[in-house]
Amino acid sequence: xxxxxxxxxxxxxGIKSICHFYASMNPFxxxxxxxxxxxxxxxxxxxxxxxxxDCKISTWIYRVAINVSISLIRKEGKMAYLPLDEIPIEIxxxxxxxxxxxxxxxxxxIKRLDVEEQTLVFLYLDDKPYKEISExxxxxxSNVGTKLQRVKSKIKKxxxxxx
Numbered sequence: 001x002x003x004x005x006x007x008x009x010x011x012x013x014g015i016k017s018i019c020h021f022y023a024s025m026n027p028f029x030x031x032x033x034x035x036x037x038x039x040x041x042x043x044x045x046x047x048x049x050x051x052x053x054d055c056k057i058s059t060w061i062y063r064v065a066i067n068v069s070i071s072l073i074r075k076e077g078k079m080a081y082l083p084l085d086e087i088p089i090e091i092x093x094x095x096x097x098x099x100x101x102x103x104x105x106x107x108x109x110i111k112r113l114d115v116e117e118q119t120l121v122f123l124y125l126d127d128k129p130y131k132e133i134s135e136x137x138x139x140x141x142s143n144v145g146t147k148l149q150r151v152k153s154k155i156k157k158x159x160x161x162x163x
Contacts, residue, residue, distance in 0.1 A: 004046045008039060011061050014126075015039070018062065021122055022069035025111070029072055037072060038065045055135045062123070062136045070115055109158045117151050124148060 008015070019034040042064055049060050110121055116137075123133045134141045 004043060007057055007061070008042060011058055014058065015061065015065050017126065018065040018069060018122070021118075022066075022073060025118075026073050034069055034072055038068045041068045056132070059132050059135045062128075062132075063138075066119055066136065070119070073115065105159065106155070109155050112158060113151065113154070117147075117154070120144070120147055120151055121155075 002010075015038055016031070016035060019031045019038060023029045023031040023034045042061065045064065049057070110118060113121065119137070120133070123136060128136070130141050130144045133144045137144070139147070
């Protein structure tokens with residue numbers, strides 16, 4: 001069986017993606033600090049995972065990473081809604097494929113959602129299946145679908161308000 005350090009290494013990109021996402025919401029948090037805190041909590045709670053959880057290891061890792069990140073944001077105070085030009089957007093876009101302004105607009109709208117909605121959108125955009133999102137967030141699969149529909153409607157409404 002693999003050790004926790006091997007498992008963390010295999011899932012490092014996903015963990016870093018979560019850390020980057022949440023660190024961008026608070027100017028007092030760095031991605032590295034969030035990453036270290038997530039890894040510490042993964043190491044600390046791995047024995048509990050082995051004994052109690054029957055979900056995939058990647059699902060458990062996402063759950064821990066998201067919960068630790070949200071806790072750090074709450075601990076540091078309110079989330080900071082950064083001006084659009086300060087939001088770190090690291091998306092590779094082929095010329096003529098997608099309008100970069102539209103992506104920036106979408107990210108600015110997402111940044112105005114509450115933490116739970118942002119987490120849901122993050123997991124959805126990360127191509128996580130509804131079942132895995134439900135396990136990560138601790139809600140039913142049907143509730144994932146319902147909440148996603150509501151968030152999509154909210155994003156559309158907020159986008160039209162920006163016009």
